[in-house]
Amino acid sequence: MKLNFRSIISLTNIILLISFIGGVIVNMQYVSWELFAIASFRVSMATLGIITSLGELGYSLIHPLTGKLSDLKGRKIILSLSAVFFIIGSSLLAALFNLFFLIPAIIVFRIGAALFDPGFYASVDDSVLTGRRGRRFGLNFSIRVGGGVVAGVLAGFIGLNLGYPYLFAIITGFSFLLLIIILAFKPVKNSAQRSTPFTNYIHQDNIKEQNKIRRRIYLIGALDAFSWSIFYPIFTGMLNLHLHLDVLQIGLASSLQLLAMVFLLPLCGSLSDKHGRKKIFVLSEGIGFFTILGFLFSTNYTTILILQLPMAAVGATYVVSFYPFVMDFSPEVKKAEIIGWSTAIRGISSFPAPFIGGLLFDFFGYNATLITSALLVLGTILLIFLIIPTHIK
Template sequence: MAGSVQRYFAGLSRNTFLLAAASLFADISTEMLYPVLPVFLTQTLKASGSIVGLVDGFAQAAQNIVQGFSGALSDKLQRRKPVAIFGYLLAASAKPLMGLATVWPALFGARLLDRVGAGTRSAPRDALIASSVDEENRGRAFGLEGVGDNAGAFLGPLLAALLLYAVHVDIRTIFYLAVIPGLLAFLMVLLVKERRVPFSAKSKIDISLGRFPKGYWRYLLATALFGIGNSSNSFLILRTQDVGASLEKTILIYAGFNLVAALISYPAGSLSDRWGRRNLLLASFVIFLIAYLGFALTQNTLMIAGFFVFYGLYQGIFRAVGKAFASDFVPDELRASAVGWYSTSVGLLELVASVVAGLLWDRIGHVAVFYYGALFALIGCVGLILIVPANPERSR
């Protein structure tokens, strides 16, 4: 039994496990808040659906835009760890500020600060993950980080539900308590030992866009075609409540979604090392398409819960495989930049998708959000098949 476990995790390093633990604690901190955030906005701060889309869209876009620059900075310095540490500390510090908000613009500002911290840490952390293992185990390494991230996303909502319904704390107190796992994540990264990349840096920061191969740009284009319909998960939470689920049930359903994402992340990353990342990524797009059509077509709470949990397969595969695929297209010295600008593209398109989804939610109908997402998932599938090379090394 022990031998089987060792073989399953063969090729991974101490740093890989520390960074997975950092993602676990960071996501517990974030996901304690995520399922209650749309409710806090709409019920406590009296914001509309459009404001929910605006707040979360801009926050996620800020996170991903910052990743491009933090990745370029860490590539310039060839030091990933200090940049990541700063991001973890900033994100942890912003959590209590959201709980202090009495109007939605104040929460918006604190949420932006939180996501800027998350964006600052992500690309250098991903570069640390990529450099902590041999190339043939890179999918496993990102898969393990995805396990930590999605396990935290599973435990965070459960912890929030426990605090709200068993301990009976006020909803604002959840924001204050979220700083604790955030600081534990910061501690995990402090323990990481960074391996310097043998590369002579230029005298000024180069955002590296002109140095990426054509295959990388094709991958970003296919991701953009899909991403323009990939709005904030806040709309799935609102839709779940829309069909009659209580806040407590919604939080538990959201936790189930994240549990599935956690369970699939490592197997997906491992399989992508053997079967090819494009194939696994295509599967995640198809899962997204089916789930969004399900959200559009049913009014049944049990069915919505099933589709939400099924959607977790997309979340786990896309997060683990998407970043690993982006890093495959470039040499080691550009890896943080490649993952960072990939995440920037994902974030900018999520902003567009979330703003459009907010308008559709308020002005046309709630189901229109999900038909819109399903359409662009289909377009993304076609783009991935037609324009993205299956073998990234040949496109360098």
């Protein structure tokens, strides 16, 4: 069915609302569960790394399936299932009384995210007209991140003043709200053939060449995911143990980063459409390298807060470059499935990284984890220049 202006406006509005609520749910869970595990069960960073890795493995392995189902059965069914898994996962966390049950709770929650993301990304792309992928992703992730701004402060306040069970119960409430909104969602399937300024050098029928470039982007994404997963998935725990930051301080830092992303994402999306995915992705990695070095030399909370601003730039430039880059080389009818494969490859490659990062922290300290991550990020930049043809912007 061909898109018209009115259907795009309607579709965009509901996707923006789903973006916001999804951002609240995911970020409230992100800033709280590691601190909950440390406070309640005195777990080591290596143990946190194992739990994180298992959650990410479950998240990654089912991505191709959920993406394919989203293409075949429609976005609404898969997005509804994601909300159900968010409800189950957050309910398990709210009722948690034993460390053993933490692992299935995190895995269930991450499966919910695995159901949500391919359908969400494809729904965003369904609402794009022509040559505006970067801007559309920038807008939608700006709203999604805006939900995270609210979530970080809210999670910190509730966790400190009411306790973690109440916090996870509130996440469950938001998950029910997300389900209700999705059930009212009337997706519009965009089957129009579209091109972007960065696929013009390849004829649209040259599937073999498109697949070749896309596989190289997958490889870059895999190294990028491993590089950042050495420290970032366990960073809240690292900050708690190294600088003794509490849940409110970490929640405020997270909210500051996300607030900056709200303003940066639309701008970065326009830059991605104008200057090319590769340039913006290299920019993301370069800013990331120097930001990790900044964390390496941070000795107080003020510095951590300041560094949330370049971290916001890393996230904003990544979102509007990597996923549109993949979609630029994807058949129109397989968008969600290809996003699923991309995420699966990233997730599988990064699976051991949080555990490795946790071991480095436990045995060699905070600095060793960050230095390892920074060196791998440099390797990612080098790989981009080595395997992506120079005529691709």
